[in-house]
Each structure stands twice: as structure tokens, then as C-alpha cells.
Amino acid sequence: MTSVSAELPASLGPRPARALPLALWVLLGAAVLTFGVVAARTWWGAPEVGTRLGGYVRIDATALLFLLLVHTVFLGVAVYIWSRVRAVTKLEEGMGRFVVLVLAFMTVSSAALLSNHYIVGWILLEVSTFCAAPLIVRRSQRATLPASWRYFLFSSVGLALILAGFACVVRGFEAAGVQPSLFMDRVDAAAGAGIWQRIGLSLILLGYGTKLGLAPMHTWLPETYDEAPPAVTALLGAVQFNVALVGLVRVLQVFQPVNAQLVSTQLISVGLLSMAVSTVSILVTGNYKRLIAYASINHAGMIAIGLGLGGGATYGLLLYVVSNAFIKAILFLTAGKIKARYGTKEMRDITGLIKEMPESGLFLMIGTFALLGLPPFGSFLGELLILSELIRADFPLVFTAVTALLTVTFVATARSLFPMIWGPARSTAQWARPGLATTLPKIGLLLALIALGLYLPPTLSTLFRQVAASLGGA
Amino acid sequence: MTALLFTLLLVQVFPLVVMGWRAMLLALSLQGLLMGWMVVQRGPVEIDAALPLLDLLIVRGAVVPMMFQRVMRERTTGGRQDVRAPNLFSLLVLVLVIAAAFRFAAALDPVSGESQVRLAVAASGVLLGLFLLATQGGVFAQAVGVLYIENAIALFEFDRVEGAMPLPVELGLLAVFMISASVYAAYVERLSTFVATLPADPLDEGPTV
Numbered sequence: 001m002t003s004v005s006a007e008l009p010a011s012l013g014p015r016p017a018r019a020l021p022l023a024l025w026v027l028l029g030a031a032v033l034t035f036g037v038v039a040a041r042t043w044w045g046a047p048e049v050g051t052r053l054g055g056y057v058r059i060d061a062t063a064l065l066f067l068l069l070v071h072t073v074f075l076g077v078a079v080y081i082w083s084r085v086r087a088v089t090k091l092e093e094g095m096g097r098f099v100v101l102v103l104a105f106m107t108v109s110s111a112a113l114l115s116n117h118y119i120v121g122w123i124l125l126e127v128s129t130f131c132a133a134p135l136i137v138r139r140s141q142r143a144t145l146p147a148s149w150r151y152f153l154f155s156s157v158g159l160a161l162i163l164a165g166f167a168c169v170v171r172g173f174e175a176a177g178v179q180p181s182l183f184m185d186r187v188d189a190a191a192g193a194g195i196w197q198r199i200g201l202s203l204i205l206l207g208y209g210t211k212l213g214l215a216p217m218h219t220w221l222p223e224t225y226d227e228a229p230p231a232v233t234a235l236l237g238a239v240q241f242n243v244a245l246v247g248l249v250r251v252l253q254v255f256q257p258v259n260a261q262l263v264s265t266q267l268i269s270v271g272l273l274s275m276a277v278s279t280v281s282i283l284v285t286g287n288y289k290r291l292i293a294y295a296s297i298n299h300a301g302m303i304a305i306g307l308g309l310g311g312g313a314t315y316g317l318l319l320y321v322v323s324n325a326f327i328k329a330i331l332f333l334t335a336g337k338i339k340a341r342y343g344t345k346e347m348r349d350i351t352g353l354i355k356e357m358p359e360s361g362l363f364l365m366i367g368t369f370a371l372l373g374l375p376p377f378g379s380f381l382g383e384l385l386i387l388s389e390l391i392r393a394d395f396p397l398v399f400t401a402v403t404a405l406l407t408v409t410f411v412a413t414a415r416s417l418f419p420m421i422w423g424p425a426r427s428t429a430q431w432a433r434p435g436l437a438t439t440l441p442k443i444g445l446l447l448a449l450i451a452l453g454l455y456l457p458p459t460l461s462t463l464f465r466q467v468a469a470s471l472g473g474a
Numbered sequence: 475m476t477a478l479l480f481t482l483l484l485v486q487v488f489p490l491v492v493m494g495w496r497a498m499l500l501a502l503s504l505q506g507l508l509m510g511w512m513v514v515q516r517g518p519v520e521i522d523a524a525l526p527l528l529d530l531l532i533v534r535g536a537v538v539p540m541m542f543q544r545v546m547r548e549r550t551t552g553g554r555q556d557v558r559a560p561n562l563f564s565l566l567v568l569v570l571v572i573a574a575a576f577r578f579a580a581a582l583d584p585v586s587g588e589s590q591v592r593l594a595v596a597a598s599g600v601l602l603g604l605f606l607l608a609t610q611g612g613v614f615a616q617a618v619g620v621l622y623i624e625n626a627i628a629l630f631e632f633d634r635v636e637g638a639m640p641l642p643v644e645l646g647l648l649a650v651f652m653i654s655a656s657v658y659a660a661y662v663e664r665l666s667t668f669v670a671t672l673p674a675d676p677l678d679e680g681p682t683v
Contacts, residue, residue, distance in 0.1 A: 081683045088681045098683070119639065123646040130653060138682060149661045153616055156654060157607065160623045164600065167631050182639070195582065229682035340681060 021092050023099035024082055030103055031078030034110070035071045042068050043459055051116050055183050058116035061466035062253075066113050066246050068463075069322055072448065073238040073329045074106055076441035080333050081231050083437040098135065105131035105235065109243045118166055118182040121247055122159065125211070128240060129155040135235075136228040147227035154220035158210025161203045162247075168200030169255075184250055189258040201259055204251055205266050211244035212300045215274040222281070225293035226345070230336025233289075237296055237328035245303070245321065253470050256310060267308030268398060274301030275405045282412045287345045288338070291416055292331045295371050298409055299324045305402065306386045307471075309393055314473030316385020318464050319452055323370065323378035326449040330442050331367040334360050337438075347416055352425030359433065361421050363442050368417050370449055372410050378452025475515060479591045482508045482629070483572070486595070486602055486622070490568055493557045495546050498618045499539045505599075505625045506534030512632065525641075526628075529648050534625060538655040545659045546614065549666040557615045564609060571601045592632060599626025613665045617658035624651060 042064050050059050081102075085091045105128055112124035129152065136148040166182060173180035173192035181187060189197070206217070213221035225233045256263045278297035285291050303324070306317030335345075337360045342350050353361035370377040383406075390399040456464065465473075485504045489497035510531035513523055560568075579594035599622055606619030639647075 084681075084683050091681055091683055117643065119643050120646065123643070123650050126650050126654070130657060133657065145661075145665060149613060149665060152657065152661065153607075153620065156620045156658075157623070160620060160627065164623070164627050164630070167627055170631075199582075231683040336682065 020082075020086060021095045023096045024085055027078050027099045027102060028082050030106075031071075031075045034106070035075040038064075038067045038071045042463065051185060055185070056117055056120055057114050058184060059114065060470075061463050062246060062249060062470060063114050065318070065463045065467050066242055067110060069325055070106075070109060070113070070239045070242055073234065073325055073445070076329055076445050077231050077234050077333070079437060079441040080234075083435065084231070086437070094139075101131050101135050102235070105135070106239070109239055112243050113246050116184050118184065118250070119163075121250065122162055122166070125243060125247060126155075126159050128243060129159070132232070132236060132240060135232045136224060138229065141227070144227045147223045150220045151224040154210055154217060158207045158217060160207070161210065162207030165200040165203030165207060168196050168203060172196030172200060184254060187254050189255045193258050197255070198259060198262055201251070201255055201262060202266060205248070205263070205270075208244055208248040208251070209270050209304070212241060212248070212304070213274075213297050214270045214300050214304055215277045215297070218274060218277065218297050221297060222290050222293040225296065225332070226287065226289045230332050230339070233332040234329045237332060238325040241296075241300070241328075242321070242325055248307070249471065252307060252310075256472065260310070264308045264310070267304045268395070271301040271304030271308060272398065272401055274298070274304065275402065275409075279405045279409050279412070282409055282416070285416075286347055288347050288350075288417065288420065289332075289335050289345050291347070291413065292328070292335060292371075295409070295413065296328055298405075302383065302386065302402075305390075305398070309386065309389050309395075310472045311389065312392060312473060313386045313389035314468040314471040315464060316382045316389070318382075318467055319378045320382025320386065323382060323449055323452050326445045326452075327367055327370045327379060330363055330445050330449070331371065333442060334363040334367060338364070347420055350420045351423030353421045355425040356427055359439050363446070364417065365421050366446060368413065368421075372413060373406070376453040377449050379449075381453050475512060475588050476591050478508055478512055478515070479588070479595050483595050483598060486599055487568065487572070490602060490606070491560060491565065493559050495557060495614055498557065498615070499542055499546070502542075502618065502621055502625070503535055503539040506530050506536070506538075509625070509629055509632070510535055525644055525648065529651070530628065533648065533652060534628070537652070538621065541655065541659045542614070542617075542662070545663045549663065557612060558610055567605065568602075571605055572598050575601055592629065596626045596630040599623065599629060614662050617662060620658070621655065624654075
């Protein structure tokens with residue numbers, strides 16, 4: 001049954017002109033400014049490796065690529081929030097606190113991307129969790145507080161495992177008689193190689209896997225992504241995910257060459273497990289927000305496999321990672337609009353989106369195509385390159401398992417989402433078309449997603465290649 | 475020092491047998507105090523050891539347990555859901571966990587002595603923390619589980635080479651630990667009082683960003 005709409009159609013009455021809260025303008029201004037600065041630095045600045053502030057800050061291709069990525073998503077999310085509050089007066093309540101937390105989250109996340117010290121990066125990731133946890137909670141929804149707790153608890157356990165891992169790595173250096181240092185540019189992984197380093201690396205991979213939502217520590221993710229407000233889910237899925245991923249990438253850049261076998265085995269195993277678990281969950285879920293969340297776990301599994309393979313898969317992996325961030329942002333923001341219109345998250349209660357909400361239906365359709373890895377999106381090219389590397393690196397069983405899981409995911413996702421989009425419309429209400437400000441962020445993210453699959457400007461392509469090279473890619 | 479380490483192991487285990495929130499807080503406090511006492515026993519306390527001493531004796535030994543005690547006393551819901559009582563199977567798992575921790579320590583540090591026992595007690599702290607997280611559904615007991623792991627990491631880092639971690643980083647770690655513990659306490663408080671007062675109808679949630 002289609003439930004009572006949470007928001008009335010805009011066409012039912014004129015929207016009164018009103019002054020928006022200052023916090024909202026601050027949010028929008030900060031998003032535009034930081035995106036502008038990062039884009040200009042990436043476009044015109046040479047991406048040379050360098051450290052600043054006593055060695056604690058590192059500016060290199062990895063930092064620049066991911067800063068550009070998270071600030072592009074942040075700009076999209078900030079415009080979305082601005083347009084939502086403009087349309088729904090009730091959302092102004094508590095906006096000051098919300099904006100402060102979002103800005104703190106983005107500041108700390110950006111600092112974590114620039115960190116050159118493993119433990120400082122860890123501290124910043126933990127602080128970003130402190131900022132994100134209250135954003136999940138909505139005062140009127142009792143389910144959001146336990147979801148926020150679960151997110152915080154799993155994050156804390158994951159981060160504790162990472163810290164324990166670094167303690168083991170330090171012990172490895174001490175056992176080898178080497179003065180330990182956790183500044184990335186000063187670590188000599190070969191000097192501290194041994195059992196302690198291997199144990200440490202395993203714990204670090206497990207810990208970061210928890211933050212990325214990889215099985216077996218993934219259970220917090222569907223609940224959190226489902227219960228959090230859509231804008232917060234987009235920030236968690238596209239910003240915090242990538243900050244944690246960069247933490248893992250920084251570890252692999254230094255330690256993978258010395259521990260290639262361990263890293264490859266562990267990452268490919270958890271990647272496959274995550275894909276299997278998420279595929280089963282996609283088959284049985286009836287909630288579209290949860291379906292997108294399970295698809296995120298599926299993508300995280302593919303990313304783990306790409307990282308485990310390294311070498312020729314890294315360029316494809318990066319394309320996949322960047323596309324994944326844009327897909328998640330588009331889909332979660334669209335899911336928010338659909339939820340606001342229908343007041344339900346059940347797929348069986350929604351049908352005929354393309355007729356009732358043409359813009360949202362279109363974004364859900366295109367986002368689903370990208371999610372499923374269809375051309376011309378970057379996710380298609382990225383997936384293709386990772387699968388090719390599985391064959392080239394002689395992993396025929398993993399290749400077979402991955403393609404089988406992808407096929408089941410494809411069928412299950414399409415079977416669940418397509419009736420929502422193309423089914424018969426149940427309502428004849430004339431809903432006002434959303435303003436340009438509402439659709440602009442999603443159009444921008446969509447264009448970026450298509451560009452990743454068709455044409456990358458030389459500056460960005462160089463950046464991708466430099467990051468791929470730092471992970472052992474060509 | 476080895477006697478202190480075995481005392482620490484007993485302190486880790488007894489609340490998991492007794493299973494009460496007061497016993498758990500007492501265990502957390504004693505873990506901090508015992509580790510602090512080990513720092514004092516190591517020799518004259520110099521300026522480098524002041525920060526770990528502050529962390530262990532004051533923060534872990536007093537501030538964090540007292541913070542939780544205040545919350546647990548003031549909570550409005552009944553205490554029966556705070557911790558789940560042990561059964562024979564969970565006690566058996568407990569014994570196996572400790573045996574596994576000692577086997578792990580013996581494999582990694584073959585020379586018997588204080589260092590091996592410390593490693594075993596630290597490993598058992600991590601495993602017991604994970605055991606609590608796996609077997610307890612209550613927010614309080616889960617928070618204690620994470621604090622067990624944090625304390626075990628502190629014990630593991632006990633004889634870390636001085637200078638391995640710069641002072642600002644050490645201060646950052648201490649600050650993060652304190653904020654984490656405060657957030658755990660806030661969740662314990664809010665989840666026991668706030669949720670019960672909210673309406674259950676999901677359609678009443680209103681608009682969101």
C-alpha cells in the first residue's frame with residue numbers, strides 16, 4: 001500500500017519567500033570554497049610528493065585525487081541539503097548543530113587524507129567518527145539511536161584493531177633492532193619484516209575492513225545507511241568510506257611489497273566473502289535503502305579484491321572506487337527524495353516512479369545501471385579491468401566466483417528496482433517538478449560518472465596513473 | 475611484576491564470571507590501577523613516563539569507571555538487561571580463550587618470563603573484550619568490551635621504546651580515548667532513557683535532509 005506522503009506536493013501551495021538560516025549559507029559557501037581550492041590545486045598545481053608541518057602533512061597524488069573526490073561529493077551533498085531546507089521549512093530546526101557537525105566531519109576527513117603519520121591518520125579517522133555518529137540520530141526516530149550506537153561500536157572495534165595492528169608493527173621494528181617510526185615516508189617495511197609485522201598487517205586489514213563494511217564485520221552498515229538521513233548516508237558512503245580506504249591504501253603503499261602474499265590472500269578472501277554475503281542479502285531484502293547499502297558492501301568486496309590483486313588491477317580499481325562514490329551519492333540522495341514523497345522504504349509499496357517522479361525515477365534508473373556496472377559508466381571499465389587482471393594473474397576460481405556473484409546481484413537488483421521505476425503508476429497527483437538546485441548536484445555527479453567511463457582529462461588521468469603506480473600498477 | 479600480571483588476568487576474568495555492572499566497573503578500574511602500578515614499579519618515574527601514568531592511573535583507573543558509575547546509577551530502566559548471566563558453555567569458552575592467549579604468547583615469545591606473560595595477558599584482554607562483544611547485547615557490556623580491548627593494547631605497548639611515538643601523538647591518543655569513553659557513557663545513558671520515551675510509528679518521523 002502506498003502510504004501517506006511525508007511531504008505535500010509543492011504544487012498544492014506557493015512556497016513563501018523566507019530567509020534561510022545563516023548556517024545553510026555557511027555550509028554551501030564552505031563546500032564551494034573547498035571544492036574550488038582543491039580543484040584549482042589539482043588542475044594547476046604539480047602533484048609532487050612533499051611533506052609539510054614537521055612531516056605530519058603529506059601532499060601527493062593519492063591525497064589530491066581523494067580530496068578532489070570527497071569535496072566533489074561534499075559540494076553535491078551541500079547543494080542537496082540547501083535545496084531540501086529551502087523546500088521544507090521544518091528542516092530549519094537544529095540546522096546550526098547539523099552544519100557544525102558536517103563541517104567538522106569534512107575538516108577532519110580532509111586532514112586525515114593529508115596525514116603522513118599512521119597514528120595521526122588513525123586519530124583523525126576516529127574524530128570523524130565522533131562527528132558522524134550524532135548526525136545519524138534523528139530525535140523523532142527511535143531506531144536511529146541504536147543504529148548510531150552500532151555504527152560507533154563497530155567503528156571503535158575496527159579502530160582498536162587498527163591500533164593494535166600498528167602496535168604489533170612497532171613491536172616488529174623493535175624486535176629487529178630498528179628505531180620504529182610511523183611517518184609513512186620514513187618507514188622501511190623490509191627492516192621490520194617478520195611475524196609481528198604480519199600479525200599487525202592482518203589486524204590493520206581487518207580493522208580497516210570494518211570501517212569499509214567488509215564481511216565479517218559488515219553488520220553495522222545496512223542498518224546505519226538505512227536509518228541515517230540520506231545526506232548523511234551519502235557522506236558516510238562516499239566520504240568516510242574513501243577516507244578509510246585511503247588509510248588502507250597508505251598502509252599497502254608501504255607494506256604490500258614486503259607482504260604481498262598475505263595482503264593478497266586476506267583481501268581477496270574478505271572481498272569474496274563480502275560479495276557473497278551482500279548478494280544473498282540483496283536477494284532477500286524488500287527495502288530499497290537497504291538494497292543500496294548491500295550493493296555498497298558488494299562494491300567494497302570488489303574494491304578489496306582489486307586491492308588484493310594490485311598490479312594491473314589498480315587503475316581499474318581507482319576508476320571503480322571513484323565511480324562507486326558518485327553512484328552511492330546519487331542513489332542515496334535519490335532514495336531520500338523517494339522516501340520523502342512516499343513515506344516508505346518498502347519496494348513493493350512504490351511503483352511507476354518514472355511517471356510520478358520523473359527526475360527521481362530517471363536518477364534511480366541511471367544510478368542502478370551504473371551500480372550494476374553497465375557501460376558507459378566508469379564502474380563498467382573499472383570492473384572490466386579488475387576481472388581481466390584476475391585472469392591475467394591466474395585466479396580462475398576467484399574469477400568464476402566473482403562473475404557468478406555479479407550475475408546473481410545483477411538479476412536480483414534489476415528484479416527489485418525496475419518494477420519500482422517502470423511499474424504502473426498508482427497516483428494521479430501532479431507533483432511539482434523539482435527546482436534546478438535539487439537536481440543540479442545529481443546531474444553533476446552523473447556527468448562525472450559518465451566522464452570516468454568515456455573521457456578523463458589528461459590532468460586527472462595523470463593523477464589516476466600516479467596513484468595506481470604507488471600501488472604497484474602500471 | 476609477573477605476580478601483578480597474573481593479578482591483572484584475574485581482574486580481567488572475575489567480572490565475566492560474576493557478570494554484574496559494578497563488578498565490570500571495578501575490573502576496569504583495577505586494570506588501570508594495576509597497569510599504573512607496574513609503571514611505578516619499573517623504576518623512578520621520569521617525565522617521559524608521566525603521560526602513561528596519567529593515562530593509566532587517573533583516566534583508566536578513576537575517571538572512566540566513575541563516569542560510567544554515575545550513568546549506571548542514574549539510568550531509569552531496570553538493571554537486568556545490563557549484562558547477560560554466564561552459563562556453563564560461556565565459562566568453557568572463557569577458559570579456552572585464556573588457554574589460547576597463553577598458547578599464542580608462547581608461540582610468539584618462546585622465552586618464558588615476564589615478557590611472555592605480559593603478552594599472554596594482553597592477548598587474553600583482547601580476546602575477552604571480543605568475547606564480551608560477541609555474547610552481550612546490552613550497550614553497557616559492549617562498551618566495557620571495547621574498553622577491555624583498549625586496556626589490553628595499553629598493556630601490550632607497556633615496554634614500547636621511548637620516542638617511538640611523538641608527544642603530540644601520545645596526547646592525541648589519550649584525548650581520543652577519553653572522548654571515546656565519554657561517548658560510550660553518553661550512549662549508555664541515552665539508550666536506556668531516551669528511546670523508551672519515543673513514539674514507535676515510523677511514519678511520524680517527519681522530513682529529513
